[in-house]
Amino acid sequence: MDLTLELDPNLGRRAALEAALRAAVLDGSLRPDAKLPSSRALAHDLNLSRATVVAAYEQLVAEGFFVAHQGRSTQVGQVHVPEPAPPSRNPIGEPQDHDFRPGEPDPTAFPRSEWLKAVRRVLTEADDSVLGYSDPRGRDELRIALAAYLGRTRKVRVQPRSISVVSGFASALGFLGEVFVRHGAGRVAVEDPMLPFHRDILTNSGLELVHIPVDGEGVVVDNLPDGVDAALVTPAHQQPMGVTLSPGRRTALVEWARDTDSWIIEDDYDGEFRYDRRPIAAVHALAPDRVIHAGTASKTLAPGLRIAWLSLPDELVRQVQFQIHIRGGVSAIDQLALADLIERGGFDRQVRAMRNRYRRRRDALCGRLEAEVDWLKVDPNNAGLHLVAHIIDPKIDETEVVASAAERSVALMGLGLFHQSGRAPGNGGVVIGFSRVPEHHFAVAADELLAALRSIA
Ligand SMILES: Cc1ncc(COP(=O)(O)O)c(C=O)c1O
Numbered sequence: 001m002d003l004t005l006e007l008d009p010n011l012g013r014r015a016a017l018e019a020a021l022r023a024a025v026l027d028g029s030l031r032p033d034a035k036l037p038s039s040r041a042l043a044h045d046l047n048l049s050r051a052t053v054v055a056a057y058e059q060l061v062a063e064g065f066f067v068a069h070q071g072r073s074t075q076v077g078q079v080h081v082p083e084p085a086p087p088s089r090n091p092i093g094e095p096q097d098h099d100f101r102p103g104e105p106d107p108t109a110f111p112r113s114e115w116l117k118a119v120r121r122v123l124t125e126a127d128d129s130v131l132g133y134s135d136p137r138g139r140d141e142l143r144i145a146l147a148a149y150l151g152r153t154r155k156v157r158v159q160p161r162s163i164s165v166v167s168g169f170a171s172a173l174g175f176l177g178e179v180f181v182r183h184g185a186g187r188v189a190v191e192d193p194m195l196p197f198h199r200d201i202l203t204n205s206g207l208e209l210v211h212i213p214v215d216g217e218g219v220v221v222d223n224l225p226d227g228v229d230a231a232l233v234t235p236a237h238q239q240p241m242g243v244t245l246s247p248g249r250r251t252a253l254v255e256w257a258r259d260t261d262s263w264i265i266e267d268d269y270d271g272e273f274r275y276d277r278r279p280i281a282a283v284h285a286l287a288p289d290r291v292i293h294a295g296t297a298s299k300t301l302a303p304g305l306r307i308a309w310l311s312l313p314d315e316l317v318r319q320v321q322f323q324i325h326i327r328g329g330v331s332a333i334d335q336l337a338l339a340d341l342i343e344r345g346g347f348d349r350q351v352r353a354m355r356n357r358y359r360r361r362r363d364a365l366c367g368r369l370e371a372e373v374d375w376l377k378v379d380p381n382n383a384g385l386h387l388v389a390h391i392i393d394p395k396i397d398e399t400e401v402v403a404s405a406a407e408r409s410v411a412l413m414g415l416g417l418f419h420q421s422g423r424a425p426g427n428g429g430v431v432i433g434f435s436r437v438p439e440h441h442f443a444v445a446a447d448e449l450l451a452a453l454r455s456i457a
Pocket residue numbers: 103104167168169170171195234239267269296297298303307308
């Protein structure tokens with residue numbers, strides 16, 4: 001058996017070997033019953049004396065980690081190794097043939113040829129400095145393009161120097177959490193329901209979460225307590241309920257942040273997709289000094305790009321810049337390609353085309369759900385890449401709906417997964433993402449979805 005062991009140089013040789021062997025059993029690299037190398041072979045490999053190895057083996061036999069046999073190899077004993085903690089519930093569930101899980105745009109819509117042209121232009125025209133280390137906030141070209149784009153489309157008034165390009169909002173949330181903790185923060189308010197992944201990221205940073213309910217006007221700002229260092233909110237299109245934060249609540253949110261000296265993290269993940277009127281300005285427009293506005297290319301282009309951006313209050317720019325510096329940001333070539341796409345209008349064209357495509361899909365699904373499934377009531381919010389439908393028949397159970405759809409290869413998500421308690425109020429509901437299905441498959445997938453839901457009645 002080939003065994004790689006790291007010996008701690010701060011311990012004596014025998015103690016270091018014993019510790020490394022114990023650790024190998026406990027982390028599962030040495031499984032129960034596995035035969036250990038002979039003491040001669042291990043001594044040779046580790047450049048130790050054979051007596052040291054024999055003594056270490058004897059010690060581990062005495063402790064029950066190893067079992068010795070006369071004339072045969074020593075083996076690993078039946079040590080109970082605790083199972084690693086399961087990863088948090090996978091909210092997104094399993095992919096299926098007809099994939100109505102929320103969260104991703106139609107991958108077949110990615111503007112491949114425009115992107116290719118942009119990358120070609122970048123590589124042809126950019127000077128060699130592109131291949132060196134860049135400003136940790138991101139390339140100037142992209143930050144300039146984003147500042148103009150955000151001002152034009154989201155009413156975010158930000159200077160390029162206050163923008164940081166990050167490798168996805170999830171990663172940014174992780175290091176924002178750590179920055180807050182390092183500066184003495186302990187508690188962050190979050191919406192309930194919310195994306196469970198983001199909840200886990202903040203908890204993992206060492207923050208305590210305060211859960212604030214959401215109603216028909218968005219997050220209930222009156223419930224935000226004092227003594228909270230920041231609030232993570234999705235004002236344009238609450239994730240997952242879809243409601244847009246009302247004008248009164250926007251003002252109250254900003255007042256709360258000013259009164260309590262707290263930050264607002266505005267997760268503007270799909271603010272570009274509004275179907276019944278023009279997109280509503282970001283809350284950032286009301287208080288650029290209090291709001292960290294976050295946008296992402298994950299919904300407009302593709303999550304695989306891992307490109308998102310933060311517009312930061314001046315106070316936070318340097319701390320965030322350092323975090324990106326030590327973690328690595330986004331490839332300079334990809335940043336320049338995105339800047340090129342924005343500057344030449346390709347990004348806006350893509351958003352417009354996708355808005356039309358998703359509006360069509362949403363209208364089609366809403367109409368059919370209303371006409372064909374009498375135990376579901378579709379929420380009227382007209383934005384984003386998913387819709388929420390509430391179960392109005394108490395005999396129908398949310399988890400059974402999701403499970404029985406899965407049996408027909410239709411993937412949906414239950415609303416309960418987004419709630420802190422694991423249960424949505426009332427009879428629960430489902431979240432139906434209408435963007436992820438490839439365009440050529442949408443009609444078939446929609447038929448399957450409707451058939452699956454009809455069969456439940
Ligand atoms: C609420 C919310 N915020 C942000 C994002 C985007 O995250 P990222 O930029 O890490 O892809 C998502 C993606 O699903 C989301 O649901």
